[in-house]
Amino acid sequence: MSFGTGLRAVLASVGVLGLALTAGTSPASAADGTPTAPTQLFNGNRHCSADVNRPTHLWARDGLVITGIPGTTGDSLVTARYQIWPVADPDQVITVTRDRAGPRFEAPVTVPAAALTDGQTYAWQAQTVAGDAASEWSAPCYVTIDNTRPANAPALSSPNYPPDEWNQGGRPVTFTLNANGDDDVTGFQFSWQQDFSVIGTSIGDYGIPQPVDPYSHSEYFKRADAPGGSATLSLIPPHGAGVMTLWVRSLDRAFNGSATTSYTFRVGSTAPTVTPAVPSPEFGKKTLFTLRPDAALQSTSPVVGYSVRTSDHQGGTKTVDVTAAEDGTAQVELTLDGIHGAFIQVTSRSANGWVSDTASWNISYDTTPTVTSDAYPENGSSGGVGVPGTFTFAPKVEDVVSYTYSFDGGPEVVVAAGTDRTASVDWTPDTNGFHYLTVYATTGSGIRLAAEDYFFTVN
Template identity: 50%
Template sequence: MTTILAVRARAAVAAGLTLGLALLGAAPASAVGGTPVTPTELFNDLQACSTDQNAPVYTSGRGGVQLEGIAGSTDTGVSWVDEQFQLWPVADPTQLITGSDLYAFPGNEASVTLGNGALTDGRTYAWQARTVDAGGTASAWTAPCYLAVDNTFPSQAPTVTSANYPQGQADQGGAPIQLSFGANGVSDVVGYEYSWDGEFGVIGGAVMGPHGIPQYQDPFGPDARFTVRADALGGSGSVSLLPPGNSRYLRLTVRSLDRALNWSPPTVYTVYIKPDFPAVVRQGHSPQFGKPAPFKLTADPGVQAASPVVSFTVQHWNGQTQSTETVPASGNGTAVVTETLDGAYGDRLLVSTTSANGWVSSQAWWDNGYLDTSPTVTSDVYPENGSGGGVGVPGAFTFTPKINGADVASYTYSVNWGAPVTVQAGAHGVAQVSWTPDQSDWYDLEVYATTKDGVQLAPYDYYFAVN
């Protein structure tokens, strides 16, 4: 989520406490000099304080509330001061809760946490801060800030509906999913959070700016992701979503949030989208190995009708490497792409479309099946799966390609997993080597070809015994 600077209300300096509250005692501070300055930049639970009793900041008070402000002194040489805080329920100012930061650095945020386990759900509280120097001289209290404690989670899961992708049927893809979220009778819902994977992250919070001033992250701000603000307190929200990835069975998990960001039970909304992958058709006859082959790509008609397809994404897997390219689509949602089919075990294409509105289709798969590119190995002296020759008797082994011989540059072989030896291929891609055994045993001759384009083909294991 992009950080958004929260709107801040700078507390006005109060002439004095008029609520009849006792002053807090002075605390240790650095050498007396200058005059204490009433704290500024007041925040509660990282949100800017509200000086309007009718518009308090809502927060969860389960672990107390964090209060902070910047204390100061007119003497720039003062190293630290005592920043004092007091908190009380608006309905009963006699229930005063106090605390202080004895070593607050002037010009930087200092904080305390008050009311852990002592704050009542549903109550509105006021709080103030002041600066006290080493001599006990105190600044004026700040104007009261107001917060409301809300520890109650929304009791009902939100409602979720879609006009163009209703549940319980297969829907044509191509258009963004229009979704409406409802509070389901919960009166203090302020927004909704949604997730495609069923997991929710941390919402709200702040990053620290200069001097430790919180920069609150509005969970429903214009740059927020995966949330939407309700159109009114307890109202509804709407979003237009494009599905993630290539899956066409979708599960969207939604929960509502109240003013203190307490969350409701979740609602799961499922969408099933009809197959919307493009057609992939190889043109002409089967190409020779390593030769270019043209393919015609055609967008799904329903996807094309919803929003014109602007491109095709083609992933080519050949068993050893993977490449991806984007091919522009014509106005009628078609394109022609040429791919060199040089996979040692065959080739696979995965093709999807991207529409003008951002919709990405599911992937079409095309492959040419299993392709045997291993060489043929023959020997008159040492027949395959048989025995022959003998110790010290040389044998010739001939390597012949199964693919177009003109494409083969060399063969690499090893005997019983020993050091590999590479020999150049001759005319028509054929090569012959001579090997002499030094003992009677079974042997494994493993050999593979490499093409002139540097593609390593499939290996072949030739088993034989020496008499």
């Protein structure tokens, strides 16, 4: 949703509240202070313009919300009175009031949409009324009603990333935006997603609006060089490779948005390479990895660092940043201790902010223990009730210090590993039929390894 649409929704709700209060209450009558002219004047949650030659342009199909803080030297409730008239016809005055307004708080009212003409400039002012006393009128504010969005979608092109070929990545994408013949356009809104960002107005203490100039958000907005003019963007795309689309629309002074246009282009892979010091690193061992930049990327936009993300296939992840040498290479030492394997993802980062697509490296590990039994072989039928059997556990990885086992889902029992890293346990069945044994090993560093299920049948 657009900035303009989001703002309109806020104003509509505030305006309805203002009308309801005006219609359902009576003017303040007992005053304990002297009324003073209202301050903190806003229209459409934007600052009041005191310059008739530079009015605030506002969308007002749902009415125009105007507001100010009524002034008084006392603490009693007062009435905020507003007058609005066309600059071209000062005799056509409309008066709107907000009764029982609290001192020091904004007192918004809504001028009905039916009383406003698209394209017309209006002046409005505010006054505080307390009992039979009234303050001076505030200085006028000027607004122009603009309920018409730009007629044409903008023109959009890129001189360095043509749309019909795979482009070498690394340089920012230059976009040229043009109002496409619409002199009402003063800027543009753009997004890498089809939905545009919403920028609303925060409401501060005492109900005072805190307007935000959308063009201060350069990641979403760009001013035109002149009304009906053009603008140039230099953007790093959101992905290091692939098919990408930028969506753009024109904005007028009221932030009404035009129809949307888009530009699709293609970027070839700029992913680095990831190489371990040994072809098949062992589980739990520190391994040195060398990271090398894509050669074409390095010549276009030198790499200054890498982001290295490691996953252990159990949901655990860790990300480290590594600084590159002058030639764009880097080395990082990683301990591969995922009990089912390791999955490494690496992106490079260039000095201009370009982030490559992801390079990946992975390895699988079997860390389950080996279980053997002469009396009760796996998947076999043997022995009998009261016939003891010995079960031996052996590791597939180093540094195993203990085993945890249970028969038939019963309580877990821990047995220490011997100097050869194996362990044996004796068990005597008290029932015949199907049985199972579950075992996992634990390393000296406290890693619980993958479990092994051992099935057998007792005669």
